[in-house]
Amino acid sequence: MKIAVLGTGIVGQTYASKLITLGHDVMIGTRNVSEKLNSSAKDSYGNPPFGEWYTKNSSVKLGTFEEAATFGEIVLNVTQGGNSITVLKLANAKNLNGKILIDISNPLDFSKGMPPSLLPELSNTNSLGEEIQKLLPSVKVVKALNTMWCGLMVNPLMINSGDHNTFICGNDSDAKDQVKRLLKSFGWIDKNIIDLGDISAARGTEMYLPLWLRIYGATSNGAFNIKIVN
């Protein structure tokens, strides 16, 4: 399947690599292709520049946000949450309409110190998932996988034999079914993918991030997830 990944950071790289491994045709979208390829700047986490990753993963196509949105049958938003709306405007609704957009980003606000809080206008009574759905009413937005470190998102078998939970939500049932199939191709167990309902449930999964960050801070181990027990 043709899948577009909007965002060149570690999360985007992780998805692109995984999707290629699974036999998909992948295009990463970025603002300015040549600038991105030629930049020698490390990201804010100290990761190597994108170009370094790309030389080892050149089967991934690279295009502008608009080209990637046009290319993808399914589109993944893995941009920084604070930039997602701007990026999706650049991607342009006309290239996205009718498609499934999997929103994996979190509206983290780094402006008020560490650990980050959430952007006030995108939390509590709103969420990034909902804001994207409002911006793109003809797109099938499914919030998914945003509650853990990206390595685990695409490789759940890394811990506890894959027995832990992930959440999806969105307004379109068929779109959620298709996203579920993609998650299962990553190794997610069907019963562990919890459908929380419509896109407003993104409030819940995004507001979990502050707890995630505190657990990470207390344990110094990001390769964890939660398992619902009852």
Place this chain on the structure above:
Amino acid sequence: MKIAVLGTGIVGQTYASKLITLGHDVMIGTRNVSEKLNSSAKDSYGNPPFGEWYTKNSSVKLGTFEEAATFGEIVLNVTQGGNSITVLKLANAKNLNGKILIDISNPLDFSKGMPPSLLPELSNTNSLGEEIQKLLPSVKVVKALNTMWCGLMVNPLMINSGDHNTFICGNDSDAKDQVKRLLKSFGWIDKNIIDLGDISAARGTEMYLPLWLRIYGATSNGAFNIKIVN
């Protein structure tokens, strides 16, 4: 030990019953004792009036918030989050100073529809736990147990052989150790009580509530908790 429970709702009743069973001397605090005893009103969840519970649990003492705060060596805040600050002002700092206050409440905001959101002024860059610590700087506030249904808080063995997680945070290490001992007396396993650091980590545990509420909505089962797996 003398323990005060501020709040007469289901959570307060659950704690008072459990603490009596464990041999503690317990006083529940309320705004107006005779009004509370004589009221025939069900609570907002349709639970029977407090007086009905109290006739079966009369070994629990009943007093005003101020009397209960004076009585307790440890004080539990289980009032509705939106009322907690008012209640603690009535309890009066002079009756609480130097003591451990375990804050179990969540700042739920029912004014914007269901499921509730969080009170904006007590979320994201603030929390109820922190607000209480600011109000009562000489009290050792420990946020604990606020991430699950009250039945599980005091009886973790009810599910998964007690193997699931709870979180504590607060600025005073000795106070957290003492709260840990109380939690262990409820059945919590030492390794499953995660210390998230200072009281600002209450932002994390309180902001988990919207996810809890969505999981509850999707599964129709409140007797669940999360277990960290890695």
